[in-house]
Amino acid sequence: MNLLDAISGYSAPALAIMMIGLILASLARGYSGFGFSALLISSWALVTDPAKAVVLALMLEVTASVFQAASVWKDIPWKRVGLLMAGAVIGTPVGVYILAQTQPDILRIGIAGFVLISALALMSGFKLKTKSHPASTAAVGVASGACNGAVAMGGLPVALFLTADGDNPQVIRAAIIAYFFLLDLTGLAFLGHQGLVSFDIFQMAILSLPVLLIGMYLGQRHFLGASPEGFRRVTLILLITLSALGIIRAFMG
Secondary structure, three states, rough: HHHHHHHOOOOOHHHHHHHHHHHHHHHHHHHHHHHHHHHHHHHHHHOOOOOHHHHHHHHHHHHHHHHHHHHHHHHOOHHHHHHHHHHHHHHHHHHHHHHHHOHHHHHHHHHHHHHHHHHHHHHOOOOOOOOOOOHHHHHHHHHHHHHHHHHHOOHHHHHHHHHOOOHHHHHHHHHHHHHHHHHHHHHHHHHOOOOOHHHHHHHHHHHHHHHHHHHHHHHHHHHHOHHHHHHHHHHHHHHHHHHHHHHHHHHHH
């Protein structure tokens, strides 16, 4: 089967939205390790089945983590990542079940609402009053696994948690990249068991791979000379905008 068959059913405007979303998501992933799935799914859910976008995002997240592993290895807080994964193993099948059983329009509203709340919380600079304990870290992992299985956005609650807990940006980035790799492999295994991983999504992932790698490279090279905090702010503004558009689209039918 020709790879181009994977995109033959989309209109030119839909493909343009998907391409722009992929480029922005890849730049964000390369720069900060944050925001790829949220940007990709928020944009793609405007024009395609959000369940397919969820599976595609997980495939590309795994690939991105492999390519970024060497640059973050020494900064990974393995104990914290392990606690998060222990919780995620419990939460992931719950999220996958929600994804498999939820209608696309309802899923779009859920994705948009989740992204909007998370982005606003991150932008507000929310901080925890005391340092987290192992039990609370594992609990965040449960929530993250459920979010990842349902909408491939398990990184948002973890990014919010680590930022609020006062970790430095370098450690946050390393933790998220390492955690994403393990989390997304787990998510794909559960999605495959539910029959949600199809050949046409795999084709789309292959077509998206060059854009992902170029975007990550440019992001890692400090694309446009933006500061990490400035780029993070732009990413959050984009997420808020996309989530608002998703809510409007869902309610307007």
